[in-house]
Amino acid sequence: MKDFKLICTACGKEYSIERVDPRCDDCNEPLEMELVKKGKIKQGNPLQHTILERYSDFFPFNEIRNDLSLNEGFTPLVSISRIAKRIGLKNLYFKNESQNPTWSFKDRGTLFGIQHAYSLGYKKVGAVSTGNMAVSVAAYGKRAGFDTFIFVGKNIPAEKLNPIAIYGAHLIRVDGDYGRLYYESLNIGRKQGIYFINSDVTYRVEGYKTAAFEMCEQLDFDVPDYVVVPTSAGGNVRGIYKGFLEFKEAGIIDRVPKIIVAQASGCSPIYNAFIEGKDKVERVENPDTIAHGIENPFPPSGNAVLKMLKENGGTCISVSDEEIIIAQKEMAEKGVFGQPESCVPLAAVKKLRQQGYLTENDRVACIVTGSGLKYTAAFEKHNLKSHTCKLEELNNFIKDNF
Amino acid sequence: MKDFKLICTACGKEYSIERVDPRCDDCNEPLEMELVKKGKIKQGNPLQHTILERYSDFFPFNEIRNDLSLNEGFTPLVSISRIAKRIGLKNLYFKNESQNPTWSFKDRGTLFGIQHAYSLGYKKVGAVSTGNMAVSVAAYGKRAGFDTFIFVGKNIPAEKLNPIAIYGAHLIRVDGDYGRLYYESLNIGRKQGIYFINSDVTYRVEGYKTAAFEMCEQLDFDVPDYVVVPTSAGGNVRGIYKGFLEFKEAGIIDRVPKIIVAQASGCSPIYNAFIEGKDKVERVENPDTIAHGIENPFPPSGNAVLKMLKENGGTCISVSDEEIIIAQKEMAEKGVFGQPESCVPLAAVKKLRQQGYLTENDRVACIVTGSGLKYTAAFEKHNLKSHTCKLEELNNFIKDNF
Numbered sequence: 001m002k003d004f005k006l007i008c009t010a011c012g013k014e015y016s017i018e019r020v021d022p023r024c025d026d027c028n029e030p031l032e033m034e035l036v037k038k039g040k041i042k043q044g045n046p047l048q049h050t051i052l053e054r055y056s057d058f059f060p061f062n063e064i065r066n067d068l069s070l071n072e073g074f075t076p077l078v079s080i081s082r083i084a085k086r087i088g089l090k091n092l093y094f095k096n097e098s099q100n101p102t103w104s105f106k107d108r109g110t111l112f113g114i115q116h117a118y119s120l121g122y123k124k125v126g127a128v129s130t131g132n133m134a135v136s137v138a139a140y141g142k143r144a145g146f147d148t149f150i151f152v153g154k155n156i157p158a159e160k161l162n163p164i165a166i167y168g169a170h171l172i173r174v175d176g177d178y179g180r181l182y183y184e185s186l187n188i189g190r191k192q193g194i195y196f197i198n199s200d201v202t203y204r205v206e207g208y209k210t211a212a213f214e215m216c217e218q219l220d221f222d223v224p225d226y227v228v229v230p231t232s233a234g235g236n237v238r239g240i241y242k243g244f245l246e247f248k249e250a251g252i253i254d255r256v257p258k259i260i261v262a263q264a265s266g267c268s269p270i271y272n273a274f275i276e277g278k279d280k281v282e283r284v285e286n287p288d289t290i291a292h293g294i295e296n297p298f299p300p301s302g303n304a305v306l307k308m309l310k311e312n313g314g315t316c317i318s319v320s321d322e323e324i325i326i327a328q329k330e331m332a333e334k335g336v337f338g339q340p341e342s343c344v345p346l347a348a349v350k351k352l353r354q355q356g357y358l359t360e361n362d363r364v365a366c367i368v369t370g371s372g373l374k375y376t377a378a379f380e381k382h383n384l385k386s387h388t389c390k391l392e393e394l395n396n397f398i399k400d401n402f
Numbered sequence: 403m404k405d406f407k408l409i410c411t412a413c414g415k416e417y418s419i420e421r422v423d424p425r426c427d428d429c430n431e432p433l434e435m436e437l438v439k440k441g442k443i444k445q446g447n448p449l450q451h452t453i454l455e456r457y458s459d460f461f462p463f464n465e466i467r468n469d470l471s472l473n474e475g476f477t478p479l480v481s482i483s484r485i486a487k488r489i490g491l492k493n494l495y496f497k498n499e500s501q502n503p504t505w506s507f508k509d510r511g512t513l514f515g516i517q518h519a520y521s522l523g524y525k526k527v528g529a530v531s532t533g534n535m536a537v538s539v540a541a542y543g544k545r546a547g548f549d550t551f552i553f554v555g556k557n558i559p560a561e562k563l564n565p566i567a568i569y570g571a572h573l574i575r576v577d578g579d580y581g582r583l584y585y586e587s588l589n590i591g592r593k594q595g596i597y598f599i600n601s602d603v604t605y606r607v608e609g610y611k612t613a614a615f616e617m618c619e620q621l622d623f624d625v626p627d628y629v630v631v632p633t634s635a636g637g638n639v640r641g642i643y644k645g646f647l648e649f650k651e652a653g654i655i656d657r658v659p660k661i662i663v664a665q666a667s668g669c670s671p672i673y674n675a676f677i678e679g680k681d682k683v684e685r686v687e688n689p690d691t692i693a694h695g696i697e698n699p700f701p702p703s704g705n706a707v708l709k710m711l712k713e714n715g716g717t718c719i720s721v722s723d724e725e726i727i728i729a730q731k732e733m734a735e736k737g738v739f740g741q742p743e744s745c746v747p748l749a750a751v752k753k754l755r756q757q758g759y760l761t762e763n764d765r766v767a768c769i770v771t772g773s774g775l776k777y778t779a780a781f782e783k784h785n786l787k788s789h790t791c792k793l794e795e796l797n798n799f800i801k802d803n804f
Contacts, residue, residue: 046448047476047619070737071478074449076503078473082547099501101478101737103773143737145484147804154790163775165786168735170804176793188797217449333570335472335503335545371505373565373775384567388556391578395590402549402572 001119002060006031006202009304017060018120021186022201023300030301031202033060035242037249041217046074051108051210052115058213058246059206061115068114068144070101073210077218077365080334083346087353091363093224094336095215097370102139104132104370105236108211109204110140113197123147124194128185130156131293132370137197138167149194151185153178159376179298200235200301208239209246215365216244216253223253224365226314226358228260228345231270232294234301237261240367241308257365259314261305262348264289264341266321270302274316279306290321290378291341293370315357319347325381328372337372403521404462408433408604411706419462420522423588424603425702432703433604435462437644439651443619448476453510453612454517460615460648461608463517470516470546472503475612479620479767482736485748489755493765495626496738497613499772506772507638508538510613511606515599516542525549526596530587532558533695534772539599540569551596553587555580561778581700602637602703610641611648617767618646618655625655626767628716628760630662630747633672634696636703639663642769643710659767661716663707664750666691666743668723672704676718681708692723692780693743695772717759721749727783730774739774 006015010029023030039057046054051073052064076096084092097105110133117125126149127137134150141148148169152161156173165171174181182198189196197204216223223244229237237259244256263271266289269281281302287295299305309316319327327343327350345366352358372378389397408417412431425432441459448456453475454466478498486494499507512535519527528551529539536552543550550571554563558575567573576583584600591598599606618625625646631639639661646658665673668691671683683704689697701707711718721729729748733740747768754760774780791799 045619047616048622067481067483071480071498074476076473079469081469096473096503098505099503101498101501102739103500103505103775139734139737139739142735149800149804151796152788158781159778161788162778162781162786163739165788166731166734166739166774166781166784167737168731171788172796172799173788173790174793174796175790176796181793184793184796188800191797192800194800214449217447220450329568329570332541332568333544335541335569337504337541337565337568371773371775372568373505373773376561376564379560379564379568382568384564386554386563386567386573386575388575388577391576391583391586394553394574394576394578394586395593397574398551398590398594398596402551 002062004060005034007034009307020120020195030200030304033202033206035249036246039250041252052111055210055213058209061119065115065118068118069111070107070140070143072100072107072111074214075099077215078336083330083334087350088360089353089358089364090361092349093365094368095211095365096336096368097211098338098368102136103374104136105211105367106132106136109207109235110136110197112203112207113195113201114140114144116203117195118144122193122195124149124192126150126185126189126194126196128182128196128198130160132374133199134164138164138169141169142167151181199233205235205239208236209243211367212240212243213247216247221253223255223257224363225257226260226362226364227257228262228348228364228366230294230341230344230367230369231261231263231305232296233299234305237305238301238308241312256312259309259312260348260352261309261314261316262344263316263318264291264294264321264324264344265318267295267297268318269297269299270305271316271318273306274309279303281306290381291324291344292375293339293341294344317348317351319344319351323347328378329382332372336368338368339370339372339374340378342368342370404464406462407436409436411709422522422597432602432706435604435608437651438648441652443654454513457612457615460611463521467517467520470520471513472509472542472545474502474509474513476616477501479617480738485732485736489752490762491755491760491766492763495767496770497617497767498738498770499613500740500770504538504541505776506534506538507613507769508534511609511637512538512542512599514605514609515597515603516546518605519597520546524595524597526551526594528552528587528591528596528598530584530598530600532562534776535601536566540566540571543571544569553583601635607637607641607644610638611645613769614642614645615649618649623655625657625659626765627659628662628764628766629659630664630750630766630768632696632743632746632769632771633663633665633707634698635701636707639707640703640710643714658714661711661714662750662754663711663716663718664746665718665720666693666696666723666726666746667720669697669699670720671699671701672707673718673720675704675708676711681705683708692783693726693746694777695741695743696746719750719754721746721753725749730780731784734774738770740770741772741774741776742780744770744772
C-alpha cells in the first residue's frame with residue numbers, strides 16, 4: 001500500500017492505510033482516505049483496462065489485481081435534452097450506473113473493498129444488506145474465491161433473497177434488530193477475520209470516486225454545475241465529491257460542481273438536519289418511502305455529509321413518493337429506467353428549478369444508481385396501459401387510433 | 403447514406419442501401435449489407451463517443467445522430483480463469499451484454515435500426531417481440547421521440563408486459579397467430595409508415611457487428627479461437643461473424659474466430675439441420691426450453707446461419723435445460739448472472755470440450771446476451787440456500803459452520 005493516511009472526517013485523527021475498521025476510535029465518525037493531490041489518468045483505451053488501472057494514481061494499491069474485477073464502471077453519461085428543455089436547464093445528464101455488473105453503483109465500492117481485503121490477506125468478506133449491496137458483495141466475493149457472508153433480516157421476501165442467493169455466498173437470515181446487526185457484523189468481522197464491506201466503509205467510498213472521474217472525462221473536463229446524488233448512508237455522495245476534489249487538486253479540472261443531496265421525504269434525516277442548520281443527523285422514526293434503497297433512518301455518514309455540504313456550498317432536498325414515481329416514468333419514456341431511488345435526483349431537480357435554485361444556464365448531472373428491474377413492485381404505482389386487438393383488425397386499429 | 407449495397411444472403415440479388423424490407427423479393431431470404439473492406443477504428447476515448455462514432459467507417463450513415471443513442475455497447479469482456487481451468491481451456495471470456503441500457507444485446511441492433519429509420523425520415527418504429535427486443539425498441543423508440551409500436555401476444559403475463567410498458571410505447575396485445583404476426587407487421591409497416599426493427603432485419607444485424615469490433619479491441623487484436631453465440635432468429639450470430647470478417651478485410655485483425663452456434667435442445671432447428679447436413683432449417687413443432695429468448699421454432703435467418711457456418715468452418719451444438727441451469731449457477735458463482743439463454747454458451751463449451759472438439763490450448767469467448775434479472779422464474783430451478791440464525795448466536799454460528 002502507498003504511503004497515504006486515513007483521517008477521521010470529524011476530529012481529524014489519523015490512522016494507518018491498512019485499517020479495516022471504518023470508524024474513528026475517539027468520536028465514532030467515519031474515516032476517509034486523505035485527499036490525493038497529485039495524479040494523472042492512465043492513458044490508453046478504457047476497453048483494455050479496468051477502473052482500478054485507469055485511475056490507479058488516486059488509490060493506495062501498489063499491486064492491482066484485475067482478476068478481482070468484473071469490469072465495472074465506465075458507465076454512460078446520457079444527455080437528455082428534451083427533459084432539460086422542458087424543465088428549463090441548459091443540459092441534463094444521467095450517469096447510468098445500472099450498466100454495472102450487478103446493475104447498480106455498488107459494484108464500484110465493492111471492487112475497492114475487495115481489493116483492500118485482498119491487499120491485507122483476507123480470505124473472507126461480508127456485507128449487511130438486503131438490496132443492491134448484498135448482491136454486489138455476493139458477486140464480487142465469489143468472483144474473488146473468498147468465503148462470502150451476507151447477513152439479511154429474517155423476514156426478507158423471496159423476491160429479494162433469490163437475486164442474492166444465486167451467487168452462492170453464505171446467506172444468513174438473522175433474527176434480531178436489524179440496526180444492531182450492522183454494528184454486530186463489525187464485531188464478528190474482527191473475531192472471525194471477515195472484512196465487512198458495508199455501506200460507507202472507507203474503501204467503498206474510495207471506489208465511488210471513479211464515477212466522478214468518469215464524468216470529468218465524459219464531459220471533456222468541463223464539469224457540470226451540479227451533481228445530484230440520491231443519498232442513504234452517505235457513502236456514494238462522499239465518494240463522488242471526493243473524486244471531484246482530487247481531480248481539482250491534481251489540476252485535471254478547474255472547479256468542483258456543487259453537490260445536491262437528494263432524499264425521499266419518507267426518510268430524510270440528512271435533509272431534516274440540513275434545513276434546521278444542525279450538524280448532526282437524528283434518527284428518523286418509522287421511515288416509509290418507495291425508494292427503499294435510500295430508506296436509512298440513521299445514516300452512518302450523515303454527519304460527514306452535512307459537513308461536506310457546508311464545505312462545498314451545495315444543498316439538500318427531499319421529494320415525495322409521488323414525485324419519485326412521476327420522475328421514474330419521465331426517465332423511462334426517454335429510455336432510462338431506474339429503480340425508484342434512482343429517480344429521486346430528477347424529482348429533486350424539477351423542484352429546485354421551480355424554486356429558482358437552479359437556473360436556465362445550469363448543467364446538471366443526476367446519478368441513476370440502479371436498474372428499474374431491481375424493484376418490480378414499482379410497476380403497480382404506474383397506470384401502465386396496453387391495447388388489445390384482433391390480428392385481422394390490427395392495420396385498421398393502428399390507422400384509426402394513432 | 404454511403405454508396406454500399408444490400409445483398410441477398412442466398413441468391414446474391416442486390417438492393418439499395420435505403421431499403422427497409424429485410425428480405426429478398428425473389429427468394430425471401432434475409433438481405434445483408436455488403437462487406438465493408440476498408441476502415442479504421444476512430445481514435446480517441448470511448449468514454450467520449452458512441453459505438454456509432456467509433457466504428458463509423460463500417461456503417462453506411464453519413465450523419466450520425468448521437469441523440470438517438472443511450473450509450474450502448476462497450477460492454478465488458480470478463481476473463482474467468484477458474485472456469486477455464488476446470489474445463490481445461492487456455493482462456494474463457496464472457497462478453498457481458500447485460501451491461502447495456504436495457505440490459506441485453508438487443509440495444510446494439512436497435513440503435514442501428516433507429517439510426518436507419520431516422521436517415522430515411524421515418525417517425526414511427528415498431529417491433530414484434532415479448533422479450534428483450536420489445537423492451538429495447540420501446541426504450542430507443544421513445545428516446546428518439548418516435549411513435550413506437552410494440553406488438554405482443556394476447557396472453558403475455560404481467561411480469562413480461564410491465565417492463566415493456568414502463569417505457570410508454572404503444573403496446574398492443576394481438577389476438578391471433580403469433581407466427582403470422584411477424585409477417586403481418588411488415589405489411590402494416592409498409593401501409594402505415596412504421597419501420598419494424600424485428601429480430602434479424604438488415605440494420606439490426608449491422609449493429610451486432612460492434613460486439614465483435616469491441617472484442618477485437620479488448621483482446622488487443624489477438625482474437626479468440628472460438629466465439630460461442632446463443633442463437634434464435636440468427637441475427638446476432640450473423641452480425642458478430644460479419645464484424646470479424648470486416649476487421650479481417652480491413653487488416654485490423656489477421657484471422658476470424660471459428661463461430662459456435664449454440665441452441666437449446668428443446669428448440670434447435672439450426673442444430674437439427676446442421677447435423678443432418680441440410681442447408682434449410684425446418685420448423686420445430688412444440689418448442690420447449692427454459693431459454694425462452696432463443697425459443698424460435700422457425701428462425702428467419704436459419705438458412706443464412708447454416709451457410710455462414712459452412713463458410714466459416716465453425717460448428718453448431720445444442721444443450722439441455724438441465725445443462726443450461728447448471729451453467730447459469732456456475733457463471734453466477736463467478737459473478738456473472740445471465741438469463742438462461744445467456745448460459746447456453748458455457749453449457750455448449752463444456753460439452754464440446756468433453757467431446758474433444760475444443761482443446762486445452764483454445765481461447766473461447768461466450769456471449770452473455772442478457773441479465774439474469776430478466777427471467778426470475780429460473781430461480782425456481784435452483785436449489786437456493788439460506789441459513790437462519792438468532793442475532794445473539796450469530797458469531798458462534800459462523801465460527802462453527804464455516
